[in-house]
Amino acid sequence: MIKVNGRDYPWRAELSVKQLLAEMNFTFPLIIVVINGKTVPKDEFTCTVIENGDDIQAIHLICGG
Amino acid sequence: MNLEEIKNSHKLLGTFNYQLGQIDKGYTNRTLYVNLSAKTFAEKPVTELMKQKFIGGRGFGLKLLWDGINDNTKWNDPENELIIAPGPIGGITQYPGAGKSYVVGLSPLTQSAMDSNVGGYFGPFLKFSGWDALEIQGKAERDVILFIDGTKGTVTLEEAPLEELNSHILIEQLTEMYAESEEDKVNVSVVTAGEAAQHTLIGLLNFSFYDTRRKAVRIKQAGRGGLGTVFRDKNIKALVIKSIKIRGDLNNPHDLSTLKKVGKKMHKEILSLDDSQCQMRKAGTTHIVKIMNDYDLLPVCNYKFGSDPNANNITHTVLISKYFNLNGHDECWYGCTLSCAKVINSFKLKTGPYKNKDVIVDGPEYETLSAAGSVLGVFDPEFVIETNFYCDTYGVDTISFGTLTAFVMECYENGVINQDITGGLKLNFGNAEAALELLHQMAKGEGFGVIAGLGIRRMKKLFIEKYGANPDFLQDIGMEVKGLEFSEYVTKESLAQQGGYGLTNKGPQHDEAWVIFMDMVNNQIPTFEDKAEALFYYPMFRTWFSLVGLCKLPWNDIVPADNHTTAEPAKVPEHVQNYVEIYNGVTGSDIDNNELIRQSEVVYNFHRVFNLRMGYGTREFDQVPYRAVGPVTAEEYESRQDRYDRQLKEILDLNTAEKTTEEKVRILRNYREEQYQKLCDAVYLRRGWNSNGIPTLETLQRLGIDFPEVAEVVKKYS
Ligand code: SF4
Numbered sequence: 001m002i003k004v005n006g007r008d009y010p011w012r013a014e015l016s017v018k019q020l021l022a023e024m025n026f027t028f029p030l031i032i033v034v035i036n037g038k039t040v041p042k043d044e045f046t047c048t049v050i051e052n053g054d055d056i057q058a059i060h061l062i063c064g065g
Numbered sequence: 066m067n068l069e070e071i072k073n074s075h076k077l078l079g080t081f082n083y084q085l086g087q088i089d090k091g092y093t094n095r096t097l098y099v100n101l102s103a104k105t106f107a108e109k110p111v112t113e114l115m116k117q118k119f120i121g122g123r124g125f126g127l128k129l130l131w132d133g134i135n136d137n138t139k140w141n142d143p144e145n146e147l148i149i150a151p152g153p154i155g156g157i158t159q160y161p162g163a164g165k166s167y168v169v170g171l172s173p174l175t176q177s178a179m180d181s182n183v184g185g186y187f188g189p190f191l192k193f194s195g196w197d198a199l200e201i202q203g204k205a206e207r208d209v210i211l212f213i214d215g216t217k218g219t220v221t222l223e224e225a226p227l228e229e230l231n232s233h234i235l236i237e238q239l240t241e242m243y244a245e246s247e248e249d250k251v252n253v254s255v256v257t258a259g260e261a262a263q264h265t266l267i268g269l270l271n272f273s274f275y276d277t278r279r280k281a282v283r284i285k286q287a288g289r290g291g292l293g294t295v296f297r298d299k300n301i302k303a304l305v306i307k308s309i310k311i312r313g314d315l316n317n318p319h320d321l322s323t324l325k326k327v328g329k330k331m332h333k334e335i336l337s338l339d340d341s342q343c344q345m346r347k348a349g350t351t352h353i354v355k356i357m358n359d360y361d362l363l364p365v366c367n368y369k370f371g372s373d374p375n376a377n378n379i380t381h382t383v384l385i386s387k388y389f390n391l392n393g394h395d396e397c398w399y400g401c402t403l404s405c406a407k408v409i410n411s412f413k414l415k416t417g418p419y420k421n422k423d424v425i426v427d428g429p430e431y432e433t434l435s436a437a438g439s440v441l442g443v444f445d446p447e448f449v450i451e452t453n454f455y456c457d458t459y460g461v462d463t464i465s466f467g468t469l470t471a472f473v474m475e476c477y478e479n480g481v482i483n484q485d486i487t488g489g490l491k492l493n494f495g496n497a498e499a500a501l502e503l504l505h506q507m508a509k510g511e512g513f514g515v516i517a518g519l520g521i522r523r524m525k526k527l528f529i530e531k532y533g534a535n536p537d538f539l540q541d542i543g544m545e546v547k548g549l550e551f552s553e554y555v556t557k558e559s560l561a562q563q564g565g566y567g568l569t570n571k572g573p574q575h576d577e578a579w580v581i582f583m584d585m586v587n588n589q590i591p592t593f594e595d596k597a598e599a600l601f602y603y604p605m606f607r608t609w610f611s612l613v614g615l616c617k618l619p620w621n622d623i624v625p626a627d628n629h630t631t632a633e634p635a636k637v638p639e640h641v642q643n644y645v646e647i648y649n650g651v652t653g654s655d656i657d658n659n660e661l662i663r664q665s666e667v668v669y670n671f672h673r674v675f676n677l678r679m680g681y682g683t684r685e686f687d688q689v690p691y692r693a694v695g696p697v698t699a700e701e702y703e704s705r706q707d708r709y710d711r712q713l714k715e716i717l718d719l720n721t722a723e724k725t726t727e728e729k730v731r732i733l734r735n736y737r738e739e740q741y742q743k744l745c746d747a748v749y750l751r752r753g754w755n756s757n758g759i760p761t762l763e764t765l766q767r768l769g770i771d772f773p774e775v776a777e778v779v780k781k782y783s
Contacts, residue, residue: 005588027359028582030342032629039629059589060582061624061634062356 003055011052017045021058030061066227068242076224078209081106085218086195088317091153091651092116096129097196097220099211101299102143102203106220111197118770120612122152123180124668125198126169127675130178133202136678140173140291141298143204149188149256149304150198154651155614156189157400158313159321159328160643161335162616164189164398166272172290172571173266173298174465174520175548177679178672179290179571182611184397184406185272185283186254189614190215190308193315205300212243213306216252225302231508232257232271233424233458235303236282240275243305250275250282252311256304258293259460264510265518267465267550268293271457276408278394283408284427285397288462289574290549291520297460311399319653327643327650328400335402335623343622347391348381349405350431350618355380357435361705362555362581364440366494367471368544368692369701371555375444379434383446388412403619405430412450416498417505419458429453429463435553436467441474442494452501459508464574466507468550469521470500475542476524481534488512521545541691547572547681556693558708559585560737561596564744567689568600568758570672576617578603583635597747606636608665613648620644667768670753670760671775677759678778684758687745695737699726702733709733757782 002011004024017033017040033040034057040048050056086093098107111125119128126148138144151166166188172179191199194215201211210225229235236255244250255273262268270293271284287293309315318324339346354376357363361371377383385391390410397406409426429437429449437452438444456463470492476482477492484491490499490513506514516524521543528534544551549572556562562585565578580599583589590596610617625639632638641658649655656664676682696702702709703726713719713729717736721729749756753764759782765771 005586006591007588025359026586028356030624032634057587059587059629059634061621061628061637062582 002050002053005056005058011050011054015050017048017050020050020056021045024058026058026060028060028062032059032061033057034059068238071227071238072242074225074227075210077221078224079104079106079222081220083108083195083218083220085215088192088315090319090653091316092121093192093195093197095196096125096150096198096200097213098200098202099220099222100203101201101205101209101222101301104222109200118667119671120152120664120668121197122150122155122165122614123167123169123182123608123611124671125150126167126180127178127668127672129198129200130169130171131671131675131678133200134171138171140171140176140295144202145171145295147201147292147295147299148198149191151188151192152612152614154316154647156192156316157318157324157647157651158311158398159324159400160647161328161331161401161403162398162619163400163614165610165614165616166191167611168270168287168292170292170295171679172292172549173294174291174522175572175681177547177571177681178675179292180611181270181287181289181292182576183270183272183287184274184285184616186274186308186398187256187272187304187306189311189398190252190254190306193308193311194306199304201299201301204298208300208302210239210303210305211301213304215306215308228302230302231259231458232284232460233454236271236273236284239303239305240273240282243307251277252308254306254308255282256296257302257460258296259458259508261504261507261518262293262460263297264515265461265507266291266294266520266523267462267469267518268295268297268460269456269462270296271460274397278392279390279408279410279425281425283397283406283425284457285406286457286462288464290571291462291465293460293462316651318651320650323646323650327646331619331643332402334625335619338626339403339623342624344381345403345405345618345622346393346395348385349395349407351381351384351407351429351434353431354434355382357554360582360586361558364435364471364553364555366442367440367475367542368551368555369475369698370704371557373439373444376439378444379438379446379449384429388446388450401616401619403623405618405622409450412454414451414454415447416451416501417455424454426450426454427457432553433463433467436463440467440471440553441497441500443497443500445497448497448501452504455501455504455508459504461504461507464552465520465550466504467553468544469517469524470503472521472524472543473503473517476528476534476539479538481528481539482532486513486532520548521550522548541697543690544692545573546689547686549573551693554579554581556581557695560740560744561590561599563689563693563741564596564600564748565603566693567687567741568745568748569604570669570676573689576611577607589635593743593747594751596744597751600748601751602636602662605662605665605669606641608669609644609661612664612668615644663768667770670764670768671770673754673760674765674775674778677782682758683782684745684749684756687758689741691734691738694741695733696730699730702726702730755783759783
């Protein structure tokens with residue numbers, strides 16, 4: 001199990017940041033991903049693999065409207 | 066009829082000559098007062114106290130309105146006023162988004178003080194013609210045009226019987242009439258409403274600007290709260306202003322070099338990053354449709370649902386590929402590199418009085434794509450564009466039109482009203498033709514359009530009293546607070562945004578607080594205290610734009626490349642610092658980001674007391690319809706059953722398998738309604754208000770607005 005924005009999410013081996021965002025339907029372009037307190041650069045979303053137990057923040061920078 | 070004939074029919078009712086004067090650090094230090102009943106004019110000084118406390122823009126509007134009316138004034142009394150004010154930063158050309166002005170008056174929808182922001186050139190031209198605000202009171206006997214000639218220092222009030230009323234024709238006629246040549250058109254700006262503004266309570270105001278590249282008069286809208294209805298009630302056909310030629314130093318700032326420096330940095334940021342961020346320069350705000358649909362936040366069928374597979378038909382991709390005319394210059398004021406004011410150069414109308422005519426359409430923006438689209442269950446871009454055009458030219462707010470039509474459609478589908486009542490209109494969700502016909506009826510002041518044009522709050526009363534409708538059901542599905550229709554976001558899964566709509570001064574408009582993602586998606590504000598802090602900071606921060614004359618969009622629809630490394634990326638700290646520097650650079654003040662918030666807090670609390678003075682502004686008026694909070698019907702619940710069942714299990718430890726949908730709807734409702742009340746308590750506390758939502762005397766003292774007449778209002782409720 002991993003945490004995504006403080007909520008439980010099932011983990012599986014080889015799950016990348018890019019896949020996770022796609023599964024969550026997180027399509028907004030201005031998004032910051034932080035894993036266990038460390039920011040993942042956007043160009044590393046595909047190659048960054050998530051470990052079981054990771055705490056992930058996917059912060060959408062939209063204050064919209 | 067030719068223009069000469071139209072012009073010759075004008076009858077001069079009054080003239081006022083004034084010294085053009087000097088702008089000093091963003092202020093002209095005087096406002097222009099016009100009384101349409103008495104046909105009189107006056108120059109009012111702007112005091113240091115007024116500048117300190119009310120800053121400008123919406124702040125000046127509220128202060129002038131407060132002084133101009135009495136406790137019993139109604140929106141259609143002659144004492145009601147319309148005030149237009151740009152703010153001290155308004156009119157600079159160095160930083161993007163600095164041409165906004167604010168319209169203030171008593172709203173026919175909310176019966177209290179309304180403010181609506183707008184682009185176009187009128188606001189800055191007003192300042193460059195010598196005035197920090199235009200204050201109009203009284204009512205003309207017949208249709209008039211008020212003309213301010215900022216090149217000569219004259220104001221004239223002219224009876225104007227022959228011009229068209231609808232905006233797309235009227236703005237062309239008046240731009241042509243008051244400009245001396247093709248080159249001079251860019252120095253003229255016109256404010257108009259339209260035929261529907263006088264038959265409905267949801268009238269808007271169009272503010273024009275001349276697009277030299279397209280050689281066309283364009284418009285931006287002050288849409289919310291029915292201020293176009295007030296305009297027509299005063300028998301104003303148009304306001305026209307002519308300015309001296311625009312230069313970068315006209316605002317006479319304290320320190321022009323700072324404005325240039327900060328502006329240059331910002332332009333560079335926009336030009337290098339917009340393509341990889343929101344693509345505002347290409348798509349304008351339409352890029353939000355797909356995002357809202359993806360995150361289940363796009364209003365569909367009167368906010369029952371948050372997404373629909375057909376929404377793909379009305380996204381930015383379709384608009385860019387088939388409709389928008391893009392030339393890289395879509396700014397609604399000089400110097401706005403974010404350039405989001407998109408336009409459709411040529412659109413052939415299919416209905417109404419201008420059927421088969423090719424017209425230019427300003428927009429659609431995100432809100433209109435929902436209001437004239439998804440919220441009605443319509444996903445046809447041609448219908449959205451046609452509705453956009455007619456709303457603008459008739460002078461009707463697209464947001465109120467869409468949200469109230471969606472309410473009507475749900476009433477129709479539930480048998481609250483029928484074809485006998487609608488005059489034959491089959492107002493089912495998805496019936497685009499019927500919705501457009503309703504709009505045309507509003508313009509003609511005929512049929513069911515007259516009833517719909519009253520807005521949701523009055524329709525609820527009428528349907529209950531006249532047709533025996535169930536008041537609880539109408540209260541649940543009628544998307545209005547304080548009498549104003551909701552703007553276009555689904556808030557069911559964001560408690561904070563429910564407050565962002567309910568705990569506002571003017572009603573549910575997102576320009577005050579928009580915290581859905583922080584709350585629902587990012588889960589950054591989980592506790593009541595966190596939510597209350599967000600509903601303190603963001604409304605105050607956003608209020609500041611309305612005081613100084615700025616557009617909100619360049620604040621966070623583009624962010625610096627390293628924004629994510631800052632302590633609070635959602636606030637976009639670098640841009641906040643830009644604003645501090647620009648304000649100081651214009652006015653010569655020395656504020657910091659805390660003082661910026663305090664400036665807003667003063668006006669925000671003053672507005673709250675204003676509502677109180679008019680008989681509103683307490684907790685009871687901050688309540689939201691349940692449709693904004695959770696699923697009203699079994700249909701809604703079942704459409705997102707997994708989500709709601711999971712919440713009932715996780716939060717309330719409920720065995721959902723043993724419950725019917727109706728039972729689950731009720732249990733979820735009890736829980737969510739209780740949460741909303743707790744949110745109100747937390748927000749009131751953070752804002753320095755008592756448990757009834759009234760600013761305490763200590764709060765007024767802290768902010769320095771415990772003026773006798775303000776304190777008096779609060780004391781009455783203590
Ligand atoms: S961002 Fe758009 S609305 Fe704002 S000032 Fe620029 S063009 Fe106008």
